[in-house]
Amino acid sequence: MRTYRHRSALLAAATTAALALALTACNGDDSGTKSAGPADTSSSQNAAEGSSQDTGSEQADSAKDTAAEQTTGSGTADGSAGSDAGANAPTCTTDDVAISAARQDGPPYTHIVLTAKNTSGHSCTIKGFPKVQFLESHKEDVPAVAKSAPAAPVVLQAGAPAYALVKLSDGGVDEENEPVSAFSVWLEGGDGMATVQAPGSGGIAVDPAVWATGYWTPELRNGADDF
Structure with missing residues (x-):
């Protein structure tokens, strides 16, 4: 009887120690996951914001280029419109x-x-x-x-x-x-x-x-x- 009780006590102690180690390991994993989670989320947000800023910058540059092209074209057209008017003027007649x-x-x-x-x-x-x-x-x-x-x-x-x-x-x-x-x-x-x-x-x-x-x-x- 004493031998059986002694073995039971040892078995209970070993089980308790194993459970303690398992809980410690689980708690460590949870802590790691939680700390990694916000870091990953912040990185994703920063990447998204950076992509959005790059897209906005590209759109602004494109708008500027378009405006410049339209201004240049308008000036050339206006410049081309006056010369043509003089070159294409009909010959004066005695009625004119x-x-x-x-x-x-x-x-x-x-x-x-x-x-x-x-x-x-x-x-x-x-x-x-x-x-x-x-x-x-x-x-x-x-x-x-x-x-x-x-x-x-x-x-x-x-x-x-x-x-x-x-x-x-x-x-x-x-x-x-x-x-x-x-x-x-x-x-x-x-x-x-x-x-x-x-x-x-x-x-x-x-x-x-x-x-x-x-x-x-x-x-x-x-x-x-x-x-």
């Missing part, structure tokens, strides 16, 4: 402009100034030089002076003028000049003819041997610069 003549200051009035004002309400290109015929007895056009040609086409906006100087004579009282009270003008590349009244109550006197005309220009020039 009002042509008048005035004496150039300074006797003996060897030049007159032709002014062609755009009255069409739209832009047009006035080309070359005026085709002037002064006399019924001389049907040929007054010849042009090549060095008076402008460097670029003359595009007249609505209401804008162009000018051309016309040499009538060399001056002096001994020349065989012919009086003119009105004359005809055609525009290069344009349809129709304009009848222009000569300036002054007595008209003008022209010499077919020396007359000449300048090209249309957007500014009024001095006759001595072109002839």
Whole structure:
């Protein structure tokens, strides 16, 4: 009996010790799991936040790039739209402009100034030089002076003028000049003819041997610069 009780006590003690060790091991695992859990969750949240920030940054950069492209395109289009308007302006006709003549200051009035004002309400290109015929007895056009040609086409906006100087004579009282009270003008590349009244109550006197005309220009020039 004593031997049996002794063995039972030893067995109970061993069982108790084993249970204690098992509980200790379980508690250690639970503690490890709990401490690892928050760390893992925080890491995941940080990764998600970082990914969200990267995505937001990429979207912002993309929006900036798109805005820059749109601004550049708009500027180019606007820049391309004005040039095209000048290049595509139709040729001025005598229906598009009002042509008048005035004496150039300074006797003996060897030049007159032709002014062609755009009255069409739209832009047009006035080309070359005026085709002037002064006399019924001389049907040929007054010849042009090549060095008076402008460097670029003359595009007249609505209401804008162009000018051309016309040499009538060399001056002096001994020349065989012919009086003119009105004359005809055609525009290069344009349809129709304009009848222009000569300036002054007595008209003008022209010499077919020396007359000449300048090209249309957007500014009024001095006759001595072109002839």
